[in-house]
Amino acid sequence: MQVIRFPAQWLTSAKFEAALKNARGPHDAGTFEVGFEFPTNCKVMVDVAIRLLSLANQLVSATKRVQLNFEEGEAGTMGYLNRLGFFDFLAPEVEVLPARPGYSAAEIHRGGSTALVEIARINKDVRDEGLLARLTGTLMRSCSGRADASELEGAAWTIFAELIDNIFSHSGTRLDGYAALQVYSGGDRLLVAVSDSGLGIMDTLRPSLKIEFPHLAGLSDMDLLVEVFRQGISRHGADRGCGLKGSAAKAIKFRADLDVRLPNQRVLLSPARGEYRANTAYCYDGLPLIWGTHIAFAFQLA
Amino acid sequence: MNEETKVLPLRELMARPEGWGRNEGRSVYRRMLDFVEGNPGTIVFKVSMKDVQRIDISFASETIVELARRYRRSKGFCVIDLTDEDLIENLDAAAAKKDQPILVWRGRSARLVGMEPSEGTREAFQFALGRAQSRAAEFAGEKKGISIANASMKFKQLWEQGFLLRREAAAGSGGVEYIYHRIG
Numbered sequence: 440m441q442v443i444r445f446p447a448q449w450l451t452s453a454k455f456e457a458a459l460k461n462a463r464g465p466h467d468a469g470t471f472e473v474g475f476e477f478p479t480n481c482k483v484m485v486d487v488a489i490r491l492l493s494l495a496n497q498l499v500s501a502t503k504r505v506q507l508n509f510e511e512g513e514a515g516t517m518g519y520l521n522r523l524g525f526f527d528f529l530a531p532e533v534e535v536l537p538a539r540p541g542y543s544a545a546e547i548h549r550g551g552s553t554a555l556v557e558i559a560r561i562n563k564d565v566r567d568e569g570l571l572a573r574l575t576g577t578l579m580r581s582c583s584g585r586a587d588a589s590e591l592e593g594a595a596w597t598i599f600a601e602l603i604d605n606i607f608s609h610s611g612t613r614l615d616g617y618a619a620l621q622v623y624s625g626g627d628r629l630l631v632a633v634s635d636s637g638l639g640i641m642d643t644l645r646p647s648l649k650i651e652f653p654h655l656a657g658l659s660d661m662d663l664l665v666e667v668f669r670q671g672i673s674r675h676g677a678d679r680g681c682g683l684k685g686s687a688a689k690a691i692k693f694r695a696d697l698d699v700r701l702p703n704q705r706v707l708l709s710p711a712r713g714e715y716r717a718n719t720a721y722c723y724d725g726l727p728l729i730w731g732t733h734i735a736f737a738f739q740l741a
Numbered sequence: 742m743n744e745e746t747k748v749l750p751l752r753e754l755m756a757r758p759e760g761w762g763r764n765e766g767r768s769v770y771r772r773m774l775d776f777v778e779g780n781p782g783t784i785v786f787k788v789s790m791k792d793v794q795r796i797d798i799s800f801a802s803e804t805i806v807e808l809a810r811r812y813r814r815s816k817g818f819c820v821i822d823l824t825d826e827d828l829i830e831n832l833d834a835a836a837a838k839k840d841q842p843i844l845v846w847r848g849r850s851a852r853l854v855g856m857e858p859s860e861g862t863r864e865a866f867q868f869a870l871g872r873a874q875s876r877a878a879e880f881a882g883e884k885k886g887i888s889i890a891n892a893s894m895k896f897k898q899l900w901e902q903g904f905l906l907r908r909e910a911a912a913g914s915g916g917v918e919y920i921y922h923r924i925g
Contacts, residue, residue, distance in 0.1 A: 568757065571759065571761060572759075589827075590826070590827060593795070593825070593826075593827025593828070594827065596795055596797070596827075597795075597797050597798065597827065597831055600761045600762065600795075600797035600799075600800075601797055601798060601799060603762075604761065604762035604763060604764075604797065604799050607762060607764065608762075608763055608764070671838055678802075678838055678839045678840075679802075679838070680838065681798050681799070681802055681834050681835050681837070681838035681839075682797070682798050682799045682802075684834065684838070685798040685830075685831060685834035685835070686798075688830075688834065689830070
């Protein structure tokens with residue numbers, strides 16, 4: 440079995456990637472069994488939770504055996520994942536140690552937290568019309584004291600709406616996408632995460648570049664991704680792509696960092712002088728394959 | 742142009758008070774189109790945002806902006822009953838991407854979102870925005886150093902780009918001249 444062991448600390452997306460890199464790629468042809476180990480004190484962050492959920496379900500769909508081993512049991516991060524609704528969406532074929540939770544904490548407490556929004560499934564055939572209201576409602580309860588609360592609410596609503604609509608419109612997958620939200624450290628930091636297991640944004644965009652945007656065809660993936668959020672580029676032509684661009688503009692107003700995981704790359708964008716720029720972006724290339732596009736916005740609320 | 746102006750209540754064409762995404766936008770667009778075609782004599786449609794809680798950028802792009810673009814030069818679309826800055830920003834982002842100017846009216850004052858007039862036509866646009874209708878000769882008369890031909894070129898460009906509407910009228914000299922109208 441290919442074992443991926445996570446560290447006994449906060450599992451950020453950077454730590455998640457580091458752990459993945461230490462092992463053979465879970466999607467590699469020679470990998471048949473993948474085990475993810477969560478030691479005591481390992482605490483999964485919300486963006487990692489839905490990336491991991493997507494990855495585990497991808498692996499099962501590729502007929503690989505998957506095992507999640509929570510060494511602290513339900514007292515640890517497994518309890519948090521249960522509260523998020525992680526196990527409600529985890530493919531039944533995935534083996535969970537010590538055992539799957541006996542009940543879904545997300546189902547019991549859904550909507551009851553001011554700090555999190557349980558994982559929601561994104562499937563174009565089963566549109567959850569109440570999802571946006573739940574996401575923004577929670578956000579508002581957790582930062583109602585802020586002077587710019589309603590502006591933040593509007594920004595978050597639009598970002599969610601655009602990211603999720605993007606998944607609906609470039610689906611091409613039978614696997615579900617996911618969205619979730621968590622407020623951290625007393626309301627100072629907000630993570631908004633949306634994942635899909637479809638074609639990566641580059642795979643859908645690249646083929647159209649030669650025809651629609653020949654001047655961009657020579658850009659590296661990182662530079663191209665920066666332009667997607669800066670100019671708004673869409674495979675559907677010059678008058679589309681305003682959604683991601685507009686979402687980025689709103690995120691920038693709240694100094695949000697953007698973390699985009701593509702099939703083999705991860706790109707980090709930090710706002711500088713009112714926009715996301717290539718020279719302040721970081722790109723990690725050659726990462727183990729994860730299908731799809733996984734986007735997380737980190738808002739600094741303090 | 743009062744008899745030629747009509748309010749298009751967007752909320753009545755939407756399933757919910759929130760407009761989310763391209764698909765939903767396209768189905769609302771078809772209803773807006775039916776409304777417009779059902780009022781063939783109407784030149785200016787004031788899209789009322791009353792009771793619309795939110796719209797995202799994609800929805801705005803597929804509805805109001807797409808309609809304004811489709812009818813550019815023949816009919817005008819402006820927006821009323823909209824004060825939420827966030828929604829204005831979304832409309833602006835959608836309209837800018839499609840190079841479509843749209844006026845958001847609040848009482849008697851208008852705010853332009855989306856495409857902006859070029860440096861060379863900005864003053865002409867401001868002039869036209871300040872009155873119900875304008876002739877090139879009036880603008881040339883008020884602004885020193887601009888010929889009537891030049892003024893009429895500026896207005897024509899504004900019309901082509903969707904900033905203004907126009908109609909033909911008999912000129913005093915016996916020829917045809919265009920009377921330009923702001924939208925809304």
